[in-house]
Amino acid sequence: MENVMTLLLLVSAILACSESAKILVVFPGPSKSHGILGDGYVRHLLNAGHEVTYITPFTYKNPPANLRTVDVSSNFKLLPPNLVNLKGIMDKTSVEMTAIFMLSAMLEMAKNTVTNTDVQNLLNDPKEQFDAVIVEWLFSDIGAGFASVFECPLIWSSSVDPHWHILQLIDEPTNPAYTVDFMSTYFPPLSFSQRVNELWNQLKVQFFKYVWLDGVEEKLYTSLFAPIFDKRGRKLPTYNEVRYNASLVLSNSYVTTSGGASLPQSHKFIGGYHIDDTVVTLPENLKKLMDGAKDGVIYFSMGSNLRSKDLPDEVKISLLKMFGSLKQTVLWKFEEVLPDLPKNVHILEWAPQQAILAHPNLAVFITHGGLLSTTESIHFGVPIIGIPVFGDQFINVGKSINKGFGLRVDLAYTMSDELKKKIVEVTRNKRYAEKAKELSFIHHDRPVKPSQELVHWVNHVINTRGAPHLRSPALDLPLYKRKFLDLAALIAVLLLAVYILLKRACAYICSQMCAKKRNSGSKKKNN
Numbered sequence: 001m002e003n004v005m006t007l008l009l010l011v012s013a014i015l016a017c018s019e020s021a022k023i024l025v026v027f028p029g030p031s032k033s034h035g036i037l038g039d040g041y042v043r044h045l046l047n048a049g050h051e052v053t054y055i056t057p058f059t060y061k062n063p064p065a066n067l068r069t070v071d072v073s074s075n076f077k078l079l080p081p082n083l084v085n086l087k088g089i090m091d092k093t094s095v096e097m098t099a100i101f102m103l104s105a106m107l108e109m110a111k112n113t114v115t116n117t118d119v120q121n122l123l124n125d126p127k128e129q130f131d132a133v134i135v136e137w138l139f140s141d142i143g144a145g146f147a148s149v150f151e152c153p154l155i156w157s158s159s160v161d162p163h164w165h166i167l168q169l170i171d172e173p174t175n176p177a178y179t180v181d182f183m184s185t186y187f188p189p190l191s192f193s194q195r196v197n198e199l200w201n202q203l204k205v206q207f208f209k210y211v212w213l214d215g216v217e218e219k220l221y222t223s224l225f226a227p228i229f230d231k232r233g234r235k236l237p238t239y240n241e242v243r244y245n246a247s248l249v250l251s252n253s254y255v256t257t258s259g260g261a262s263l264p265q266s267h268k269f270i271g272g273y274h275i276d277d278t279v280v281t282l283p284e285n286l287k288k289l290m291d292g293a294k295d296g297v298i299y300f301s302m303g304s305n306l307r308s309k310d311l312p313d314e315v316k317i318s319l320l321k322m323f324g325s326l327k328q329t330v331l332w333k334f335e336e337v338l339p340d341l342p343k344n345v346h347i348l349e350w351a352p353q354q355a356i357l358a359h360p361n362l363a364v365f366i367t368h369g370g371l372l373s374t375t376e377s378i379h380f381g382v383p384i385i386g387i388p389v390f391g392d393q394f395i396n397v398g399k400s401i402n403k404g405f406g407l408r409v410d411l412a413y414t415m416s417d418e419l420k421k422k423i424v425e426v427t428r429n430k431r432y433a434e435k436a437k438e439l440s441f442i443h444h445d446r447p448v449k450p451s452q453e454l455v456h457w458v459n460h461v462i463n464t465r466g467a468p469h470l471r472s473p474a475l476d477l478p479l480y481k482r483k484f485l486d487l488a489a490l491i492a493v494l495l496l497a498v499y500i501l502l503k504r505a506c507a508y509i510c511s512q513m514c515a516k517k518r519n520s521g522s523k524k525k526n527n
C-alpha cells in the first residue's frame with residue numbers, strides 16, 4: 001500500500017512538474033529574514049522546473065539559469081537607520097514599530113518598488129508574461145497590482161502566523177476574542193481587559209488602514225498602475241477588484257507555531273519550507289566543541305536583523321559574567337570580537353544555526369523569537385528562551401510558553417539574572433525538551449513536506465487558472481450583508497414603528513379615558 005502511495009505521489013509530482021511555468025516572485029522587503037523566505041520560494045520553484053523572475057533587495061551572486069533577478073536594493077534606504085538597534089529599542093530612542101508606523105512606511109516602500117526603473121521596464125514590456133505572481137504581503141495591498149498587469153493569478157505570501165489583515169483579503173478577519181494581531185504583546189487566553197484592548201486595537205488599525213489611509217493607498221495604486229494599463233491599452237481595474245482577487249495565501253506557519261485559527265480553503269500552511277532537507281554540516285572546530293560539551297550547549301542568537309553588538313556595554317558585560325558562571329558551553333552569535341571571554345563562552349561571527357540546532361548536545365536556544373528561529377527550534381525539537389523585541393516576536397514567544405517548550409525574559413538592562421534563572425529551569429526540568437520533541441514530531445508528521453506543498457499549490461493555481469473553487473463566498477458579499485446589518489436595520493425600523501404605534505395608541509386611549517372621566521364628572525355635577 002505504502003509503495004503504491006509513494007509511486008502515485010511520484011507520478012503526480014512528475015506530472016505536475018512536467019510543465020514549466022513563468023512565475024514572478026515579489027519580495028521587496030529590506031530585511032534578511034524576509035529575504036530568506038523569498039529565496040525559499042525561488043529555490044523550490046526552480047527545482048520544480050519553473051522559470052522565476054525575482055524582485056528582491058538582495059543581490060544574487062551567480063544566479064542559476066532559470067532565475068532572473070530585479071534589484072530593488074534602494075528599499076534599504078527607506079528604513080530609519082536606528083529601527084532595529086537593540087540599544088535604541090531599549091532606550092526608546094528608536095522609532096517604535098507600531099502597526100500605524102508600518103502601514104505608512106510600507107506604503108512608501110511599495111511606491112519605491114513599483115517606480116524602480118528595472119521594475120518599470122518589466123511592467124511596461126508588452127512581451128513579458130507570467131503564469132502566476134507571488135507577492136509578499138507587507139502591510140499594503142498595492143503589490144496585488146503586479147498580477148493584474150499580467151492578467152494572471154495572484155498568490156499572497158504571508159511571513160507570519162495567520163492574522164486578520166491578510167485573511168480579510170481572502171475571506172473575513174479573524175475574531176479578536178481569540179486570535180490576536182501579530183503585533184500584539186499578549187496572547188490568548190485573553191483576560192477581559194486584554195480582549196477589549198485587542199478589539200479596540202484592531203478596530204483602530206482597521207480604521208486607519210481602510211478609512212484614513214485607504215484614499216491615499218487607492219490614489220497611489222491609480223498613479224502607479226494607470227500609466228502601465230494605458231500603455232497596454234487596457235482599462236485600469238478598480239483597487240478593490242485587484243486587492244481581493246488573490247487565489248491563495250501561502251502562510252509561513254503551521255499548527256505547531258500558530259494558534260489554530262479557523263481558516264478559509266484558500267489559506268495553506270507551508271511553514272518550514274525555508275529549511276533545507278539536508279542540514280549543512282558543522283565546521284570542524286564547532287563540531288568538536290559541541291561533541292565534547294558533556295554538560296550541553298546553550299546557543300544564543302538575536303537573529304539576522306538584531307545584532308548583539310548593539311546591546312549596551314553593561315548588558316554585554318553582565319551577560320558574559322553570567323554565561324561564565326554556567327557549566328554548559330555557550331555559543332553566542334556576536335558580530336565583533338569580545339575581550340576577556342570566560343572559558344566556556346565562544347563567540348561566533350557567523351552561525352550555521354540549523355546545524356547547531358540539529359546537534360544532540362544542544363540544550364536550549366536563547367532567541368529573539370522571530371518566526372524563522374521559532375520554526376527552526378520546533379523543526380529540530382529544541383526548547384527556547386525568548387527575548388522578544390518587536391513585531392510578531394511577542395506572540396511567537398507567548399505561544400511557545402503556552403505550548404510548553406519556551407520561557408520568556410524581558411529585554412532590559414537587568415535581564416541577566418532573570419535569564420540565568422530561566423536557563424537553569426529549562427535545562428533542569430526535562431518537560432521543556434520533551435514538549436519540544438513532541439511538537440517536532442507533529443511538525444514533521446504531515447502528508448507531504450512544506451516545500452512540496454508550496455510547489456503543489458502554486459502548480460494547482462496555475463493549472464486551474466486561479467483556483468476559483470477555493471475562493472471564499474464571503475468576498476462576494478458587502479460588509480452589511482455579511483454582518484446582517486440590513487437585518488439589524490430592519491429590526492430597528494420595526495421596533496421604532498411598534499414604539500410609535502404603541503405611543504399613539506396609548507395617547508389615544510388616554511385621551512378617550514380622560515374625556516370619559518370628564519364627561520362623567522360633569523354629569524355628576526349636573527345631577
Ligand SMILES: *[C@@H]1O[C@H](CO)[C@@H](O)[C@H](O)[C@H]1NC(C)=O
Nearest residue numbers: 148151152153237245465466
Ligand atoms: C483576477 O485573477 C484572475 C486569475 O485568478 C486573473 O485572470 C484576472 O486577471 C485577475 N483580475 C484582476 C482585476 O486582477
